[in-house]
Amino acid sequence: MKSIPVSTTINGDPVEFLCTPDEPLLDVLRNRLGLTGAKEGCGTGDCGACSVTVNGRLVCSCLVLGVEVEGAQIETIEGMAHGETLHPLQRHFIEKAALQCGVCTPGILVAAKSLLEKNASPTDEEVRYWLAGNLCRCTGYDKIIEAVQSAAAEMRGEV
Amino acid sequence: MRYMTAETAEAASSALAAEPGLARVLAGGTDLLVQLKAGMIRPDLVVDIKKIPGIREITAENGGWRIGAAVANAELKEHPGVKADWPGVVEGANLIGSTQVQGRCTMAGNLCNGSPAADAVPGLVAADASVTVVGPSGTRVVKVADIPAGPGRTTLAKGEIVTAIHLPAKAARSSDAYLRFIPRTEMDIAVAAAAVSLTLSEDGTITAARVALGAVAPKVVLADASTIIGTKLDDAALAALAKAAEAVCNPIDDKRGTIEFRTSTAGVLARRAAVIAYNRAKGVK
Ligand SMILES: Cc1cc2nc3c(=O)[nH]c(=O)nc-3n(C[C@H](O)[C@H](O)[C@H](O)COP(=O)(O)OP(=O)(O)OC[C@H]3O[C@@H](n4cnc5c(N)ncnc54)[C@H](O)[C@@H]3O)c2cc1C
Numbered sequence: 200m201k202s203i204p205v206s207t208t209i210n211g212d213p214v215e216f217l218c219t220p221d222e223p224l225l226d227v228l229r230n231r232l233g234l235t236g237a238k239e240g241c242g243t244g245d246c247g248a249c250s251v252t253v254n255g256r257l258v259c260s261c262l263v264l265g266v267e268v269e270g271a272q273i274e275t276i277e278g279m280a281h282g283e284t285l286h287p288l289q290r291h292f293i294e295k296a297a298l299q300c301g302v303c304t305p306g307i308l309v310a311a312k313s314l315l316e317k318n319a320s321p322t323d324e325e326v327r328y329w330l331a332g333n334l335c336r337c338t339g340y341d342k343i344i345e346a347v348q349s350a351a352a353e354m355r356g357e358v
Numbered sequence: 359m360r361y362m363t364a365e366t367a368e369a370a371s372s373a374l375a376a377e378p379g380l381a382r383v384l385a386g387g388t389d390l391l392v393q394l395k396a397g398m399i400r401p402d403l404v405v406d407i408k409k410i411p412g413i414r415e416i417t418a419e420n421g422g423w424r425i426g427a428a429v430a431n432a433e434l435k436e437h438p439g440v441k442a443d444w445p446g447v448v449e450g451a452n453l454i455g456s457t458q459v460q461g462r463c464t465m466a467g468n469l470c471n472g473s474p475a476a477d478a479v480p481g482l483v484a485a486d487a488s489v490t491v492v493g494p495s496g497t498r499v500v501k502v503a504d505i506p507a508g509p510g511r512t513t514l515a516k517g518e519i520v521t522a523i524h525l526p527a528k529a530a531r532s533s534d535a536y537l538r539f540i541p542r543t544e545m546d547i548a549v550a551a552a553a554v555s556l557t558l559s560e561d562g563t564i565t566a567a568r569v570a571l572g573a574v575a576p577k578v579v580l581a582d583a584s585t586i587i588g589t590k591l592d593d594a595a596l597a598a599l600a601k602a603a604e605a606v607c608n609p610i611d612d613k614r615g616t617i618e619f620r621t622s623t624a625g626v627l628a629r630r631a632a633v634i635a636y637n638r639a640k641g642v643k
């Protein structure tokens with residue numbers, strides 16, 4: 200299959216890559232660009248471990264073709280911290296022990312950030328529904344919800 | 359597999375028609391990419407329609423709405439006008455998958471994929487929505503109900519693509535609702551589903567209604583809505599509606615739902631969706 204050149208922006212940086220027409224964005228990120236934060240849990244849209252945003256929309260990068268992101272703005276987990284300074288969500292996930300094996304964590308952080316950009320004060324139920332497509336086999340979810348809520352409170356300036 | 363982005367609907371259509379091998383439209387890709395991954399299909403050509411001008415836009419039209427075929431369901435949900443007029447259509451579309459899937463999936467893709475359990479389809483059929491189809495022999499407008507042909511099959515000819523979905527003008531004192539049964543609360547495929555769209559007279563008598571069922575036949579089916587027309591949705595009318603819904607069921611029998619369960623559930627969902635639509639039409643929250 201003939202590779203196609205694609206120009207895109209990832210975490211604010213212009214990026215160019217070659218990929219085959221059938222190659223998922225997730226494989227491009229991980230195998231071609233060394234951005235291994237997004238994980239492949241299923242490859243079929245069920246687990247959310249591969250979550251990124253494309254033009255501000257939360258998507259599963261396993262269900263986007265690399266060739267589709269020509270000219271798009273992509274945000275991945277690698278763009279979340281600023282150098283050594285963690286994003287409040289990242290800090291609260293550590294503080295609340297909202298992860299164990301960590302495979303689901305990058306996807307959940309990206310998804311939670313996208314929620315808080317749309318809704319700074321979600322209810323627990325809204326957080327659970329928003330994250331329904333992010334599976335975690337370790338934590339039982341309660342700590343994830345708590346971590347999102349305490350990060351949200353900090354981001355609202357309530358702490 | 360070759361990939362192309364079409365600049366116009368006509369260009370997409372001619373490329374699809376000219377491909378001697380297997381050709382597929384790419385909208386949100388939430389069905390197509392899963393099928394690629396599973397090796398279920400090996401297309402020679404994939405035509406991305408998202409760059410066609412206007413195909414990602416929602417516009418007011420003849421008192422109703424034109425929803426471009428590549429409008430993602432997350433965008434649809436954020437459109438206050440469509441949601442106010444056709445809450446049942448929007449709630450059906452929004453039951454599809456997760457937030458991530460919503461960010462990409464389209465109602466037109468849901469329709470053209472041809473699943474009998476497609477969540478956006480019963481609401482569109484109950485609303486009596488149409489689609490514009492552009493193909494090698496020109497453009498036609500078709501009822502949504504006439505697109506599905508059976509599991510995984512549609513009545514679209516080679517080279518035909520859906521460019522827009524048209525929701526009619528909402529009548530005064532009318533509304534709609536969609537309900538599905540799944541064994542969990544999120545991320546599952548309907549075992550049975552029902553959409554009801556109805557219009558009331560000033561005294562609350564139903565003057566028009568359409569009831570569409572999903573996941574209980576090889577394709578979406580209409581139930582006899584005359585069972586509730588002329589009534590104020592009293593218990594007898596609701597019982598008659600449930601019976602009418604059961605009567606048109608012809609479901610599969612599998613581990614997710616037996617024939618008996620799917621049939622009786624379709625009746626229950628039709629009743630409940632009718633009550634929700636009725637209250638919405640009356641302006642009761
Ligand atoms: C995790 C997950 C959960 C899901 N949950 C649900 C659910 O709860 N309910 C449900 O109904 N579905 C569900 N789906 C299936 C899928 O998301 C929907 O069917 C979706 O609406 C498909 O839209 P799309 O734009 O992504 O379609 P695509 O994958 O782009 O296309 C689907 C098919 O339709 C054709 N097509 C697309 N657009 C057009 C067009 N404009 N003209 C002609 N042909 C076209 C394509 O060639 C392809 O064959 C789920 C999928 C995933 C991955």
Ligand code: FES
Nearest residue numbers: 240241242247261
């Ligand atoms: S890897 Fe993309 S959703 Fe599981």
Ligand code: FES
Nearest residue numbers: 299300335336337
């Ligand atoms: S921490 Fe292991 S899957 Fe979530």
